[in-house]
Amino acid sequence: MENHSVSPAETKVNTADSPKESVTLRIYEEVLEDIRSGKLAPGSKLKVRDLSTTYRGSVGSCREVMNRLMGERFVESRGMTGFKVKGLSAVDFAEVHDLRDALEAHALRTAIDIGDTAWEENLILAYHRLTRGGGIEDDIVSREARHRNFHLALIDAGSSDWHKFYVRVLNLHGERYRRILLPKRIQNPDYVAEVDAEHRQLMELCLDRDADRAAVLLKRHRSRSRADLLNELHKLAPDS
Amino acid sequence: MENHSVSPAETKVNTADSPKESVTLRIYEEVLEDIRSGKLAPGSKLKVRDLSTTYRGSVGSCREVMNRLMGERFVESRGMTGFKVKGLSAVDFAEVHDLRDALEAHALRTAIDIGDTAWEENLILAYHRLTRGGGIEDDIVSREARHRNFHLALIDAGSSDWHKFYVRVLNLHGERYRRILLPKRIQNPDYVAEVDAEHRQLMELCLDRDADRAAVLLKRHRSRSRADLLNELHKLAPDS
DNA sequence: CTATGCAAAATGTTCGAACATTTTTATTTA
DNA sequence: TAAATAAAAATGTTCGAACATTTTGCATAG
Numbered sequence: 001m002e003n004h005s006v007s008p009a010e011t012k013v014n015t016a017d018s019p020k021e022s023v024t025l026r027i028y029e030e031v032l033e034d035i036r037s038g039k040l041a042p043g044s045k046l047k048v049r050d051l052s053t054t055y056r057g058s059v060g061s062c063r064e065v066m067n068r069l070m071g072e073r074f075v076e077s078r079g080m081t082g083f084k085v086k087g088l089s090a091v092d093f094a095e096v097h098d099l100r101d102a103l104e105a106h107a108l109r110t111a112i113d114i115g116d117t118a119w120e121e122n123l124i125l126a127y128h129r130l131t132r133g134g135g136i137e138d139d140i141v142s143r144e145a146r147h148r149n150f151h152l153a154l155i156d157a158g159s160s161d162w163h164k165f166y167v168r169v170l171n172l173h174g175e176r177y178r179r180i181l182l183p184k185r186i187q188n189p190d191y192v193a194e195v196d197a198e199h200r201q202l203m204e205l206c207l208d209r210d211a212d213r214a215a216v217l218l219k220r221h222r223s224r225s226r227a228d229l230l231n232e233l234h235k236l237a238p239d240s
Numbered sequence: 241m242e243n244h245s246v247s248p249a250e251t252k253v254n255t256a257d258s259p260k261e262s263v264t265l266r267i268y269e270e271v272l273e274d275i276r277s278g279k280l281a282p283g284s285k286l287k288v289r290d291l292s293t294t295y296r297g298s299v300g301s302c303r304e305v306m307n308r309l310m311g312e313r314f315v316e317s318r319g320m321t322g323f324k325v326k327g328l329s330a331v332d333f334a335e336v337h338d339l340r341d342a343l344e345a346h347a348l349r350t351a352i353d354i355g356d357t358a359w360e361e362n363l364i365l366a367y368h369r370l371t372r373g374g375g376i377e378d379d380i381v382s383r384e385a386r387h388r389n390f391h392l393a394l395i396d397a398g399s400s401d402w403h404k405f406y407v408r409v410l411n412l413h414g415e416r417y418r419r420i421l422l423p424k425r426i427q428n429p430d431y432v433a434e435v436d437a438e439h440r441q442l443m444e445l446c447l448d449r450d451a452d453r454a455a456v457l458l459k460r461h462r463s464r465s466r467a468d469l470l471n472e473l474h475k476l477a478p479d480s
Numbered sequence: 481c482t483a484t485g486c487a488a489a490a491t492g493t494t495c496g497a498a499c500a501t502t503t504t505t506a507t508t509t510a
Numbered sequence: 511t512a513a514a515t516a517a518a519a520a521t522g523t524t525c526g527a528a529c530a531t532t533t534t535g536c537a538t539a540g
Contacts (some may be wrong), residue, residue: 022494052496058495067311073311081501082502082522094400099403099406106342145353162335262524263523296525299493301525320492321532355515
């Protein structure tokens, strides 16, 4: 049988004071990144032995990671037949998108309602990092991370841990669809600039405490992505 | 150090055709039940070696289960300090309750909107099982399972897998609070009868496709629980 | 007495071999 | 040839020992 082994996501530079993360955590991060980037193809089988050589860990460590990723729905498993990368589908994407919209809209209103100065300052900081880049690493991975952080900063006041927990997971899944199906767009400078303009507006509406307009803009902010992604998905599988 | 070992949840009878579930799955189910019943105390440490003897598996199997339960937020872990049962707190409960309310209200409207005959029939069946008992096993565990199934049946039409996934987890957490803090009430026949009357109303409003009243009743259905549980929690820790 | 540091114990983590199941391949038979 | 079967390979699962880190207990210095 052919072996679709992949090379793991870039090894992280161990800065002097980094507190020596566990093997399991390292593999978790690398596998998650590789699933989100598409390096581990949607629907493909995840054989723990292959994983253990690719990501340099034991079968046990890899199985721990698989179990963890099941909880975040990036990995599936039925009975004693091993693990699979979750597939892509139009229905799944629509669900992810709509549920995130609902949760985020609610959280945004709460944040605008009761957010304090710290929230405002953190939001400004997140916007700055998003647009100015995060330092040395300025690839697609960190861009998406900064993007996610900005959107999390928007709602990082008042809303519950549960809310944030779910929004984070849904965001990660949304990113996966974007990165795999629209890789060109998210690297196009014009598109990025245009989107960042919306981010700025969003931030300013928050600072002005204009919940209604912010909610509308947030929804519009994503609607193009949604339509285009569903279009791509229907091209791949017209019947779903 | 003292050893707070517990006896595992009752061993499941292996009927002839049961497809031989994996050790990990068995331990997962037993540990989850013991966390929800309070046999594994909120906030207590989960030492894999103790677990492996209590639940008759290897450390590796137990670690897989811990990782899985982390995804459902029944178990926490920070750095290299092992696993802990998630604690109880008033804020956490309020978050669980409110988020579930929001998700379920939305799902209920969708179900009433587009639910078909199969949905209606399934709902009637779930109500029957809830009130008439589920057969041999009629303890608190199966009562709660049937209760959860009824509420899942209410929304089991149209709403997304993600929605159902999250509602299920939130329900399990809500049950945990009820079982640990209000054990008397949920076993009181009068209370059960009273609640089941509400269940019947709820079902009938669904069959009548009266979304507005159903939504109101669903909210009210839980409000007493919510108030009483928050009261209990404040007694335990008045400052949370 | 408190604080500090060391050693021992407890606990957390990782590993790869051993075992079990599923899937594939080869072979036989109708 | 096609279906059935058995052997072999591949893959999935489980285990407990080995290793690493954290916590505990104790001795000593301030």
